[in-house]
Amino acid sequence: MPNSNLNEAQRAKNDEFYTQYADIEKEIAAYLEFNPDVFRGKTILLPCDDPEWSNFTKYFAQNFERFKLKKLISTSYAVESKTYKGVYQPTLFETSAPYYDKIKTIQNGKIFTLTRDKTGDHKVNVDDLEWHYLKGDGDFRSDEIKKLRDEADIIITNPPFSLFREFLAWIIESGKQFVVISNLNAITYKEIFPLIKNDEMWLGNGFHAGNAYFSTPFAQDYGDGVYNPETGLVKFRNVCWFTNLDHGRRHQPLPLMTMAENLKYSKHKEIKGKKSYDRYANYDAIEVPFTDAIPSDYNGAMGVPISFLDKYNPEQFKIIGSSRELGIPMSEVAEKGTYVAGGPRFYLSNGDGTHRRMYDRLVIKKRKF
Ligand SMILES: C[S@@+](CC[C@H](N)C(=O)[O-])C[C@H]1O[C@@H](n2cnc3c(N)ncnc32)[C@H](O)[C@@H]1O
Numbered sequence: 001m002p003n004s005n006l007n008e009a010q011r012a013k014n015d016e017f018y019t020q021y022a023d024i025e026k027e028i029a030a031y032l033e034f035n036p037d038v039f040r041g042k043t044i045l046l047p048c049d050d051p052e053w054s055n056f057t058k059y060f061a062q063n064f065e066r067f068k069l070k071k072l073i074s075t076s077y078a079v080e081s082k083t084y085k086g087v088y089q090p091t092l093f094e095t096s097a098p099y100y101d102k103i104k105t106i107q108n109g110k111i112f113t114l115t116r117d118k119t120g121d122h123k124v125n126v127d128d129l130e131w132h133y134l135k136g137d138g139d140f141r142s143d144e145i146k147k148l149r150d151e152a153d154i155i156i157t158n159p160p161f162s163l164f165r166e167f168l169a170w171i172i173e174s175g176k177q178f179v180v181i182s183n184l185n186a187i188t189y190k191e192i193f194p195l196i197k198n199d200e201m202w203l204g205n206g207f208h209a210g211n212a213y214f215s216t217p218f219a220q221d222y223g224d225g226v227y228n229p230e231t232g233l234v235k236f237r238n239v240c241w242f243t244n245l246d247h248g249r250r251h252q253p254l255p256l257m258t259m260a261e262n263l264k265y266s267k268h269k270e271i272k273g274k275k276s277y278d279r280y281a282n283y284d285a286i287e288v289p290f291t292d293a294i295p296s297d298y299n300g301a302m303g304v305p306i307s308f309l310d311k312y313n314p315e316q317f318k319i320i321g322s323s324r325e326l327g328i329p330m331s332e333v334a335e336k337g338t339y340v341a342g343g344p345r346f347y348l349s350n351g352d353g354t355h356r357r358m359y360d361r362l363v364i365k366k367r368k369f
Contacts, residue, residue: 044154045152057074254316
């Protein structure tokens with residue numbers, strides 16, 4: 001493909017992925033099931049949105065009464081400030097407003113709020129949203145949006161992927177509750193992992209098998225396996241929700257076999273028939289390559305893939321750390337030249353004096369013996 005390099009560069013800057021209604025509905029249902037009053041009397045902020053057609057705005061506006069919300073605020077980012085610009089056409093909804101402004105529609109963000117029955121039909125819903133232009137471009141880092149953040153109780157969105165670190169730090173410094181979409185790999189970031197480890201943030205209910213489908217105006221830039229022309233959606237793997245709202249799934253214990261049972265009956269060929277679980281060369285823990293192969297009766301440290309987090313129940317396990325912070329440099333534990341150079345991670349012996357580096361691992365320990 002002649003344009004593949006260009007597309008690659010553009011793709012990297014594309015933050016325009018829009019979340020599907022059904023995914024929002026399914027995620028939010030998990031918090032409501034755990035606590036039906038989770039949103040009662042609360043102000044919800046949906047930043048980094050595009051309220052005129054965002055499913056987040058639609059979903060929360062339609063459920064305003066059912067959730068007994070106090071206020072819904074949704075803000076968008078100015079077209080001109082976006083890194084990945086498409087052809088822009090203001091909606092009829094906007095152009096027919098008396099205060100429609102040809103310059104502001106491009107240079108300013110917008111704010112939509114919902115607090116009351118504006119139409120007089122005795123219902124508070126999407127028809128009652130009121131909107132105006134923001135003073136600035138709607139950048140979540142601006143004082144204008146920070147003020148809205150500080151007014152809100154709960155922040156919910158699919159933020160720009162390219163600014164995820166900054167976005168999460170912005171939420172954490174506010175001390176607010178949140179539900180946000182991310183890539184699971186973000187947990188290995190040094191600013192983000194401590195939040196998981198300290199149980200200040202966890203995975204939400206999640207997308208089925210971590211596969212999320214988004215709409216994007218730039219769908220055609222994506223190749224086979226990502227863009228599906230039939231649905232018009234792009235598919236990303238390893239997508240998750242991060243939250244500090246509680247839900248039922250994280251309190252369900254993971255059903256597990258004992259170590260002896262795993263070694264005898266595991267469905268994984270890497271475990272079945274072995275004498276014992278492998279141990280790392282540079283950290284005192286056993287290697288557990290699959291979450292469902294965690295031995296129920298092992299009381300020591302275990303290295304597990306980061307996808308374990310999806311099944312993490314803090315009453316069943318505690319997280320000790322990650323291989324990035326715990327892995328002892330191989331130069332200290334192996335003969336020079338017998339290991340693969342690279343950043344600190346866990347290594348397994350190949351049995352011939354050489355070692356292989358493992359993917360990121362979380363180190364966990366059982367809580368209840
Ligand atoms: C992943 S999209 C999600 C949009 C919407 N929340 C949804 O899920 O349908 C993230 C949005 O954030 C916007 N954005 C990018 N940088 C931003 C910033 N600094 N401040 C606010 N919004 C930003 C992008 O233009 C994009 O529309």
